[in-house]
Amino acid sequence: MLKQLGHRAKNTLLYIFNLSLHSGKFQSKWKDAHIIPIFKKGTEKSKPESYRTISLLSCTGKLLERKINERLVWHLESNNLLVPTQTVYRQHHSTEDQQAYFTQDIEDAFRKKKKVLAVLFDLSKAFDKFWKDGLLFKLLQIGVSGKLHKWIKGYLFHITARVKLDNTLSQQVKMREVVQQGRVISPTLFLI
Numbered sequence: 553m554l555k556q557l558g559h560r561a562k563n564t565l566l567y568i569f570n571l572s573l574h575s576g577k578f579q580s581k582w583k584d585a586h587i588i589p590i591f592k593k594g595t596e597k598s599k600p601e602s603y604r605t606i607s608l609l610s611c612t613g614k615l616l617e618r619k620i621n622e623r624l625v626w627h628l629e630s631n632n633l634l635v636p637t638q639t640v641y642r643q644h645h646s647t648e649d650q651q652a653y654f655t656q657d658i659e660d661a662f663r664k665k666k667k668v669l670a671v672l673f674d675l676s677k678a679f680d681k682f683w684k685d686g687l688l689f690k691l692l693q694i695g696v697s698g699k700l701h702k703w704i705k706g707y708l709f710h711i712t713a714r715v716k717l718d719n720t721l722s723q724q725v726k727m728r729e730v731v732q733q734g735r736v737i738s739p740t741l742f743l744i
Contacts, residue, residue, distance in 0.1 A: 554615060569616050576702030582613025585713040607734040617736035623700060624740055633694050634743060641739035679738060682731040684708045690744055
């Protein structure tokens with residue numbers, strides 16, 4: 553839909569995006585997610601964990617996030633601020649690479665009659681409890697300041713959601729400690 557905009561509309565959108573970056577404000581309407589619960593087969597309908605949630609988000613907000621995320625990722629990558637072994641949520645990196653490295657480590661250790669130690673953990677619900685003030689401090693430490701820092705700060709707070717069930721929306725709820733899953737920039741913020 554946004555690709556079909558005419559030249560004037562695209563320039564207006566660019567103006568709005570630049571205004572957002574300069575003011576450090578992310579429109580509150582773009583922060584409001586409509587959450588749709590989808591039932592997982594083979595589970596009990598009465599339990600909340602029996603539903604997978606899908607967040608419907610503003611396309612315009614997601615486009616702006618994508619542009620901001622490109623700037624943030626460029627800063628992280630060009631300054632080597634991410635651990636080289638960090639592969640999840642990064643372009644040109646994959647978990648398959650890590651599996652190959654690990655397999656090679658095991659094979660090398662086997663040949664040398666040595667041992668390999670692996671510690672694996674699953675960060676389930678990692679986006680649900682997020683220390684936003686700690687993230688903002690860390691961003692300053694790694695050189696993300698000025699307009700970009702101000703924008704991320706404006707983006708992180710006052711996030712809202714509503715549950716949509718049978719074409720009916722619930723009341724709006726504030727999401728205090730959440731970095732919304734499904735947001736374009738959330739994985740990058742999680743890496744930091």
